[in-house]
Amino acid sequence: MRRLLLGGMFVLVSALARPALAGWVYQLNSDDSLSWRIADHALKLHSDNTSGITVxxxxxxxVWGLHEGDVIVAVDDHSLKHVSELMNWLRTSKPATVVLHVRRAGAPLALSVTAAEYGQVISPIPPTPPEPQPPPPTIDSGRYTYEHTTDDSLSWRNTDHALQLTSSKATGITVTKVVPESLWGLQDGDVITAADGTPLKNVSELMDRFRASRPAAVKLQLRRGGSSVDITVAAVDYADLISPALP
Incomplete structure (x- = not known):
């Protein structure tokens, strides 16, 4: 009963101390079960109090030189029955190297595991969150709006002209709205795939290309209804789009 109570407290502390994060999973379900994953590394352990800890x-x-089906029977000559015993031993051993004694296909095997190798499993380091970015610039004077909302979205309009672009890695930069249809020679549904021969994946790359090219003209490569189309955009035509001036 005492072991069960301690095990329950250990699980509760683990759950509170290790929140789930995108791309990173750590869960000690009980004394006898552990699931850990980060990027391409993953490890699941299970114990049943009879045959050691099964990978x-x-x-x-x-991970640690282990194979699926291995049975961890001891660590540093300390016999193991439960997953939680292994985790506790690793925590108290840090920063020393430990030796896992394993049965693999019935044969004994010793695996040395350094503190650097078991450190993230016993105390995972969550990924560093990205630094907050300032809100995108928005200009709205009643007759003129400009909003670059994300790397993949742009909305621009003045009295007589409008342009909306969206992008995705799968489709490129799609023209979702253009007014009038003669603006730059673009049409609704066009997909901008490259500028001056440089492939484009998102709207921000197109804006960067315009800024770097000024005052030169920029040649855009498009897909239109299954056909390839080239159009040339003069600096005077794209100037207000990349650096809008209020009327």
Whole structure:
């Protein structure tokens, strides 16, 4: 009963101390189950109090030299029955190297595991969150709006002209609205794939190309209804788009 109570407290502390994060999973379900993953590394362990700790999954990248189906029977000559015993031993051993004693296909095997190798499993380091970015510039004077909302979206309009672009890695930069249809020679549904021969993946890359090319003209390569089309945009035509001036 005492072991069960301690195990329950250990699980609760683990759950509070290790939140789930995108691309990073750490879960000690009980004294007898552990699931850990980060990027290409993954490890799942299970124990049943009889045959040691069984390795039920290893990711595409190696973890501690273990193979699926291995049975961890001891660490540093200390016999193991439960996953939680292994985790506690690793925590108290840090920063020393430990030796795992394993049965692999019935044969004994010793694996040395450094503190650097077991450190993230016993105390994972969450990925560093990106630094907050300032809000995108928005200009709105009643007759003129300009909004570059993300790397993949742009909306621009003045009294007589309008242009909206969206992008995705799969489709390129799509013209979702253009007024009038003669603006730059673009049409609704055109997909801008390159500028001056340089492939484009998102709207921000197109804006950067315009800024770097000024005052030269820029040649855009498009897909239009299954056909390839080239159009040339003069600096005077794209100037207000990349650096809008209020009327």
């Amino acid at each position: 039920t999954k290893v990711g595409t990248a190696p």
